Amino acid sequence: MDTIRIGMLGCGTVGSGVVTILARSGDDIAARAGVRLEIVRVAVRDLARDRGLPLSADVFTDRPEDVVAADDVDLVIEVMGGRGRAGDLVRSALANRKPVVTANKQLIAHEGPELRALAAEAGVDLMYEAAVAGAIPIIRPLKESLAGDRIRRVIGILNGTTNYILTRMTEEGASYDDVLAEAQELGYAEKPDPSADTGGHDAAAKTAILASLAFDSAVTDPDVFREGIERVTATDIAVARRLGYVVKLVGIASEVDGAVAVRVHPTFLPETHPLASVRLAFNAVYVEADGAGELMFYGPGAGSEPTGSAVLGDVVDVVRNLLQTVRGPLESTHRAATVRPMEDLTTQYYVLLDVEDRSGVLAAVAATFGQHDVSIAQVWQEGVGDHAQLVLITHRARESNLRSTVEALAATGGVRSVANVLRVESEGRS
Numbered sequence: 246m247d248t249i250r251i252g253m254l255g256c257g258t259v260g261s262g263v264v265t266i267l268a269r270s271g272d273d274i275a276a277r278a279g280v281r282l283e284i285v286r287v288a289v290r291d292l293a294r295d296r297g298l299p300l301s302a303d304v305f306t307d308r309p310e311d312v313v314a315a316d317d318v319d320l321v322i323e324v325m326g327g328r329g330r331a332g333d334l335v336r337s338a339l340a341n342r343k344p345v346v347t348a349n350k351q352l353i354a355h356e357g358p359e360l361r362a363l364a365a366e367a368g369v370d371l372m373y374e375a376a377v378a379g380a381i382p383i384i385r386p387l388k389e390s391l392a393g394d395r396i397r398r399v400i401g402i403l404n405g406t407t408n409y410i411l412t413r414m415t416e417e418g419a420s421y422d423d424v425l426a427e428a429q430e431l432g433y434a435e436k437p438d439p440s441a442d443t444g445g446h447d448a449a450a451k452t453a454i455l456a457s458l459a460f461d462s463a464v465t466d467p468d469v470f471r472e473g474i475e476r477v478t479a480t481d482i483a484v485a486r487r488l489g490y491v492v493k494l495v496g497i498a499s500e501v502d503g504a505v506a507v508r509v510h511p512t513f514l515p516e517t518h519p520l521a522s523v524r525l526a527f528n529a530v531y532v533e534a535d536g537a538g539e540l541m542f543y544g545p546g547a548g549s550e551p552t553g554s555a556v557l558g559d560v561v562d563v564v565r566n567l568l569q570t571v572r573g574p575l576e577s578t579h580r581a582a583t584v585r586p587m588e589d590l591t592t593q594y595y596v597l598l599d600v601e602d603r604s605g606v607l608a609a610v611a612a613t614f615g616q617h618d619v620s621i622a623q624v625w626q627e628g629v630g631d632h633a634q635l636v637l638i639t640h641r642a643r644e645s646n647l648r649s650t651v652e653a654l655a656a657t658g659g660v661r662s663v664a665n666v667l668r669v670e671s672e673g674r675s
Contacts (some may be wrong), residue, residue, distance in 0.1 A: 249278070249564050252286040252318035252343075254309050254334055255325030259348050259375070260287070261298060262553025263322060268299045274557065278564040286312045288325070313338040320563055322556060323347040332356055339363045339371065344567065346559040348375035348552055354450035354466040357457065361576055370566055370573050372559035377451040378403060378528045380551035381544040382558070387458040389574055391534055396459040398499040398533040403451040403509075405526030405546045406433045406442035407474050407494040411511075412524045414482050415491055421477060433526060444473035445494060445509045452496030455530070456507045459498055461580040464507055469496075470587035472510035476665055480597065480627070484636055485513050488623075491521045492667070504585035513595055513669040588645035593622070593669035595638055598654065599661040600626075602633035606659030610635060613657045617650040618642070638669065 253260055267274065267282060275281040284300060288309035306312065313321055313334050321338040325331050328351050335352065338345050339360070347353065353360070353373045364371035374384045378401070387396070402408050406428055413424040425443065428434040434442055441447050449469040456464040474494050485492050490513040498507045514521050519541050523529040528546025533539055545551040566573050600606050607624070614621055620640040627634040639647070647666070654660050 246280050246568065248281045248283050249567065250283055250285045250317050250319045251322060251560070252288075252312040252315060252320070253284055253322045253324065254288045254312060254331070255323065256287050256289050256296060256298070256305075257324070257326075258549045259324040259552045259556065260322075261296060262549035262551070263324065263556050264298045264300060266550055266553050266557055274561060278561045279568050280564060282560065282564065285317055286315060288312045309334055310337065313343065314341060318343060319567065320560065321345045322560065323349055323352075324556065325349075326351070328352050328355060332360075335360060336363060339367050339369060342367045342369055344370040344372075344563045344572075346372045346375075346556055346563060348373070348556055350376040350447070350450045350454065351466070354453040357454065357465065358463040358578070364572075365575060368572055370563045372563060372573070373454070374559045375552050375555035377454050378530060378542070379544070379546040379548060380554050381528055381530065381542045381546065382555070383455070383530045383542050384458065386540075386542070387455065387532075388576060391532070391537060392574075394534040394536040396500075396532060396534045398497070399455050399459045399530060400495055400497045400520065401452070401455065401530035402493055402520055402523050402528055403448040403496050403530070403546065404442050404445075404494060405528060406439070407445075407448070408523065408528070409433055409526045410443070411474060411477065411482075411492055411494065414477070414479065415486070418479060418482075420479060421475070440473070443475055445471040448494060448496045449509045452498055452507055452509050455496070456498035456505055457578075458576060459532075460500060460505045460582055461577045462505055462582040463578050464498075464505060464584065468507055468584040470508040470510070474511050477511050477667070478665065480634070481595070481665055481667060484595065484597070488513070488638070489516050490514055490669070491516055493520060493523075495520065495670075500582075501585050501590065503582065505582045506585045506587075506590055508587060508590075511667055513667055515670060518670065588643075588648065590644050591641050592644070593639055593641055593671045594619075594647050595636070595665075595667045595669055596651070597664040597666075598635040598637070599664050600633050600635050601659045601661065602630050603659065607635065609658050610637075610654065610660065613653050614639070614650055617646050617653060619646050619650045634664065641671070
């Protein structure tokens with residue numbers, strides 16, 4: 246081979262980044278790969294659109310099925326997104342014994358076990374470094390670099406939109422609604438529905454992928470407990486800061502008594518934690534392993550060229566394997582760990598209550614917590630009169646007990662409402 250011919254499915258933000266980098270650095274990439282890379286077919290929805298890319302018009306087609314079936318395509322890059330059509334095309338490419346590089350987190354998070362099995366059966370590579378955290382190399386370290394270690398925990402800031410919103414709220418005291426509107430104008434959050442980001446769906450898909458690799462088990466998106474940041478307020482941010490925390494949306498995958506716990510939610514994170522300093526739209530992944538200790542991977546988690554760079558890194562690996570007529574290392578699922586239900590986990594909690602400003606309310610609240618075996622570590626009142634609120638930080642408690650407590654508080658005398666509940670990251674966590 247003197248050229249590897251690439252067929253690309255999609256040419257939006259990430260696809261454009263792939264084309265741009267390859268045009269700019271093609272000679273260097275060819276030297277590293279051992280062969281020149283050429284994009285020969287690109288499937289797009291709108292053939293009339295001028296993308297301003299260094300590709301001839303005859304490369305483009307609106308028939309993606311032709312790309313994966315073409316004899317002149319040696320390798321397929323899937324950057325079209327979504328699951329239905331993209332999944333069918335990836336399966337077709339693998340059935341045609343063409344290796345696939347994808348940036349599609351939803352596809353891998355939901356259908357990864359099936360697709361990996363198809364790739365193994367076909368004897369070709371399926372690589373997806375760009376599916377998690379953009380330019381940050383984390384898939385390969387989990388799968389290969391740490392293969393000689395035992396990972397105990399992975400915690401990450403995996404969505405730039407939510408981190409941007411929470412950073413602005415923390416540093417400027419801005420409201421959630423105001424910062425979300427700005428994030429939409431800047432293109433960080435989708436219009437009109439930003440819930441894929443703000444609701445934690447994007448981070449949950451990425452956390453499922455990381456959990457699968459870290460714990461040698463088939464973890465998929467539905468296994469992930471998920472809460473978004475929509476209810477986080479300026480009061481929550483201010484209380485966190487006063488106590489030495491910042492509020493971050495984090496994905497956490499951990500080993501708990503031989504099972505795997507996988508969750509995404511806003512968290513009180515200690516200001517001393519390395520992830521607490523990750524600002525604006527940046528991502529980071531923090532790994533705790535027996536031998537390697539604590540590792541952190543940091544960088545831009547999205548964007549055209551950052552994600553395109555991760556795609557091309559996988560492409561070079563695949564090409565090297567093609568030249569040697571081998572395939573890369575397989576993901577292991579030998580542990581086949583069960584997923585531990587969220588209600589069985591224990592952690593600390595921050596609870597904010599809107600209350601009547603009168604005597605006896607605190608005693609009634611404390612009794613409700615005690616009846617459900619949740620111990621209070623700290624409590625104080627914010628505001629007076631119609632604006633009175635109780636702020637409580639619990640000791641470590643079982644999630645199911647905390648949920649029962651919250652339900653009972655709604656009927657506790659003097660409690661107008663449970664304004665918010667957030668989890669608190671602490672030592673001895675699970």
